[in-house]
Amino acid sequence: MIVAVDGPAGSGKSSICALVCEKLGWNYINTGFLYRTVGVILRKRAIPLDDIETVLIVVDEIAENLIWNPDTSKVNFHGEDITPLLETSEAGQDASMVAKMPAVREKLLPLQRDLTRKSSRNSIVDGRDIGTVVFPDADLKIFMTASLEERARRRFAQLKSATVDSDSVDLQVIQDDIVRRDHQDAGRGTAPLMQADDAVLFDTSSMNVVSAVDSLIDILRSKHLI
Numbered sequence: 001m002i003v004a005v006d007g008p009a010g011s012g013k014s015s016i017c018a019l020v021c022e023k024l025g026w027n028y029i030n031t032g033f034l035y036r037t038v039g040v041i042l043r044k045r046a047i048p049l050d051d052i053e054t055v056l057i058v059v060d061e062i063a064e065n066l067i068w069n070p071d072t073s074k075v076n077f078h079g080e081d082i083t084p085l086l087e088t089s090e091a092g093q094d095a096s097m098v099a100k101m102p103a104v105r106e107k108l109l110p111l112q113r114d115l116t117r118k119s120s121r122n123s124i125v126d127g128r129d130i131g132t133v134v135f136p137d138a139d140l141k142i143f144m145t146a147s148l149e150e151r152a153r154r155r156f157a158q159l160k161s162a163t164v165d166s167d168s169v170d171l172q173v174i175q176d177d178i179v180r181r182d183h184q185d186a187g188r189g190t191a192p193l194m195q196a197d198d199a200v201l202f203d204t205s206s207m208n209v210v211s212a213v214d215s216l217i218d219i220l221r222s223k224h225l226i
């Protein structure tokens with residue numbers, strides 16, 4: 001079975017979905033890492049986004065040389081663990097820009113589907129267009145969201161704990177960045193972020209991780225998926 005989870009940055013998709021899969025013994029697939037990977041490699045190689053021909057060559061290279069471990073969520077490219085690079089604010093910004101490119105999305109679409117369908121277990125797949133584009137026939141679709149203020153607070157706490165110079169982390173800057181990403185994701189011409197007509201709305205604004213995990217499991221149970 002495939003459960004498609006979409007939603008904006010900071011809604012809790014990654015942490016909640018990963019923990020639910022851990023509890024249920026399911027496979028967790030975060031498709032956002034593909035776009036982050038493209039953005040990270042382009043930035044490392046100083047390749048401009050308007051150089052479409054070179055960008056698509058890099059995407060093909062990533063598709064052939066990327067190894068993702070669904071159990072550890074580690075991403076290796078040409079033998080290098082690039083996971084830490086994917087968790088930066090720059091990677092998120094670059095991913096939103098890359099995701100606006102129809103040609104890139106078209107090339108990554110079959111890779112996203114293959115990652116899921118090759119699994120021998122049930123899967124929760126999260127991203128921005130999973131229920132609307134990648135798996136429109138998913139067994140269940142969920143649109144996970146939270147208030148802007150709560151999403152910014154969560155990202156702030158995450159960066160404070162992960163950044164050596166934690167004093168440089170600014171809550172207002174983070175909130176402004178989320179607003180920009182929301183605008184980019186919802187406004188792009190190809191596969192914009194939106195709630196599928198048959199998706200269950202799941203607002204995590206007032207929930208901690210534990211209660212959100214329990215609530216998502218309750219939704220799966222109510223839909224007779226477990």
